[in-house]
Amino acid sequence: MRVTLGKCMLQERLSEKGLSVAALSVLLRTKPERLLDYIEGKRVMPLKAAVTIARSIGCSVEDLYQIEEVP
Secondary structure: EEEEEEEOOOHHHHHHOOOOOHHHHHHHOOOOOHHHHOOOOOOOOOOHHHHHHHHHHOOHHHHHHEEEEEO
16 A cells, blocks of 8 residues: 655644744754645645644644555
């Protein structure tokens, strides 16, 4: 089975947790622009970043993107 990444769901996960991009950037010690690039689809999160973000906000890595199966 192959999959492709769809829309980044980081903004939705942050909203569910009551967090802002600014707050997460402080927690992760990264620039908010980098997180916004993920949210806006300008960049795909590297696995290390996705794991760190998921653990920081209490979700799974798979919750950070819409995942679509490719036939």
